[in-house]
Amino acid sequence: MFSRVVNSCVVHLCLIGCIAAQSAHAEDAKSAATGPTLSVSKQKALNALFKNDNDRAAAIAFLKKTSAPVAKSAITPVVAATKGDTTQKSTIPSTPKEANPAGFTFIYRDPNPNVKQSDCEGAIFLLRQDWNDIGFGCPDTADKATGASITYTNDRVQRNSVWAIDGTAAVLYSANFPTFQDKSSISYFAIGAYTTVNKLSNSLISKSKTNVDTLAYGGLIEFELATPADVGWRHFYELRGGGVTDNLMNTSAVSLAAEYHPVYFPWYLNRPFEPFSLPFNVNIDPSLLLEYDSITGSGQTLAFNNNKQSLRIGPQISLKIFPLNGSTGLFSRLSGAIAYHWAEETYTRRPLDWLSTSLSYKLDDAGYFKLTASYKHGHDEITGALTNLYKMGLTGAL
Amino acid sequence: MAKKPTAIEQHTAALKAHTAALNRNTKALAATASALPTNAKQFVYSLLQQSAPQQKFDDTTKLAALGYGTKQSQDGLAAFINLQKWHGVFIQDADVEACTTVSALIQAVAAVEK
Numbered sequence: 001m002f003s004r005v006v007n008s009c010v011v012h013l014c015l016i017g018c019i020a021a022q023s024a025h026a027e028d029a030k031s032a033a034t035g036p037t038l039s040v041s042k043q044k045a046l047n048a049l050f051k052n053d054n055d056r057a058a059a060i061a062f063l064k065k066t067s068a069p070v071a072k073s074a075i076t077p078v079v080a081a082t083k084g085d086t087t088q089k090s091t092i093p094s095t096p097k098e099a100n101p102a103g104f105t106f107i108y109r110d111p112n113p114n115v116k117q118s119d120c121e122g123a124i125f126l127l128r129q130d131w132n133d134i135g136f137g138c139p140d141t142a143d144k145a146t147g148a149s150i151t152y153t154n155d156r157v158q159r160n161s162v163w164a165i166d167g168t169a170a171v172l173y174s175a176n177f178p179t180f181q182d183k184s185s186i187s188y189f190a191i192g193a194y195t196t197v198n199k200l201s202n203s204l205i206s207k208s209k210t211n212v213d214t215l216a217y218g219g220l221i222e223f224e225l226a227t228p229a230d231v232g233w234r235h236f237y238e239l240r241g242g243g244v245t246d247n248l249m250n251t252s253a254v255s256l257a258a259e260y261h262p263v264y265f266p267w268y269l270n271r272p273f274e275p276f277s278l279p280f281n282v283n284i285d286p287s288l289l290l291e292y293d294s295i296t297g298s299g300q301t302l303a304f305n306n307n308k309q310s311l312r313i314g315p316q317i318s319l320k321i322f323p324l325n326g327s328t329g330l331f332s333r334l335s336g337a338i339a340y341h342w343a344e345e346t347y348t349r350r351p352l353d354w355l356s357t358s359l360s361y362k363l364d365d366a367g368y369f370k371l372t373a374s375y376k377h378g379h380d381e382i383t384g385a386l387t388n389l390y391k392m393g394l395t396g397a398l
Numbered sequence: 399m400a401k402k403p404t405a406i407e408q409h410t411a412a413l414k415a416h417t418a419a420l421n422r423n424t425k426a427l428a429a430t431a432s433a434l435p436t437n438a439k440q441f442v443y444s445l446l447q448q449s450a451p452q453q454k455f456d457d458t459t460k461l462a463a464l465g466y467g468t469k470q471s472q473d474g475l476a477a478f479i480n481l482q483k484w485h486g487v488f489i490q491d492a493d494v495e496a497c498t499t500v501s502a503l504i505q506a507v508a509a510v511e512k
Contacts (some may be wrong), residue, residue: 273467
């Protein structure tokens with residue numbers, strides 16, 4: 001119902017945009033036919049200012065160029081098929097986003113092709129490795145994500161078989177709202193539910209201390225604060241709350257988390273860029289995390305601080321590395337992610353850290369399936385258990 | 399004792415100095431001006447090339463392939479476009495998110511160009 005309301009608003013905006021675009025199109029054609037000219041007063045002023053002929057000619061050319069209206073009709077049509085079709089050209093911005101090539105992501109959208117709606121709106125199902133892999137609202141395409149993983153390792157020397165499942169699934173329902181030139185506003189809001197499974201099982205009893213079996217579940221809200229146009233920041237917030245069950249320790253805890261992610265392109269925050277002319281793009285996502293856990297069973301403690309409650313605050317930096325568009329060879333199939341989180345546990349004043357890295361080689365062009373090597377070190381983000389884990393296996397991102 | 403210049407003389411002297419400065423800098427100004435994008439396509443290409451000069455793309459390239467596949471990067475791009483104040487362009491986040499390809503973004507920018 002809410003989606004229908006949002007969609008109908010978008011239709012109206014689209015119609016206004018189409019009429020304005022067609023009107024501008026006619027004006028452009030007219031001005032392109034006559035060509036820009038300078039007024040007599042401007043020419044006299046230029047003659048007085050510039051004694052040198054070359055300088056005067058340069059100034060006149062500059063003024064003509066800047067005063068000339070841009071002919072929108074000069075812009076290359078999207079595809080050859082739309083050439084000559086003025087309706088198509090003027091309404092192209094309103095064309096809904098075509099299916100994501102990494103499009104196993106399930107999205108509910110209005111079937112009307114004239115409704116302008118992004119893939120980031122409506123209901124969406126996500127499957128990724130963790131929250132760093134998910135991001136906000138619209139997740140990165142599967143080829144750039146690490147993805148959830150199911151791995152099996154058979155060590156014939158030690159006669160140990162290892163099964164591991166690691167992933168987060170979430171359902172989000174989101175909507176965009178207008179931004180304003182001169183004031184801040186909430187431009188995005190989403191609600192959802194999630195579950196995170198982290199399981200590692202060794203058949204060899206002597207290796208059982210590395211076993212993991214946790215299940216986290218709960219709800220979340222996300223929103224975005226857009227600043228005025230001349231400030232240029234976007235502030236993303238996420239609040240999560242739910243339960244964490246550790247089946248090995250037989251503990252269960254209540255967990256609350258708040259995240260803040262700034263976006264500001266002039267400082268390259270969440271802006272993809274090519275570092276030092278290397279053949280790949282890097283995306284840096286800094287964030288601030290506040291996490292609270294409280295154990296619910298009696299006589300049990302949290303691994304973060306051996307207390308019943310834990311409150312952690314600290315920064316995190318996440319880097320995503322992916323190939324430049326058009327690159328070939330090995331680099332075109334490689335992608336990587338590094339996340340480092342440092343936090344202070346406020347009850348015990350104890351520093352905690354968590355490093356999560358992965359390097360993936362995509363097996364298919366869209367990147368649904370990959371060979372992934374990962375390394376995790378530090379205090380697990382969910383349970384606080386000390387972890388030092390290498391993994392290599394097949395991963396899938398939807 | 400030197401004669402104190404009149405207001406007219408002071409004004410004329412200032413105007414001469416200003417004219418001389420303009421004459422000195424015209425070529426540089428004109429060169430800068432000619433480098434500024436004059437249409438939406440040039441504007442969008444210049445923004446996308448700014449952070450990844452070696453990256454190859456054309457009108458049909460998908461924005462996700464250039465790294466603008468997440469909501470954060472798409473909304474950041476919308477904010478960055480608005481920050482340029484190029485031809486009065488103010489674009490909504492949803493309009494950028496709805497663009498799959500570079501050409502769709504060019505058209506979206508052109509639609510809000512003043």
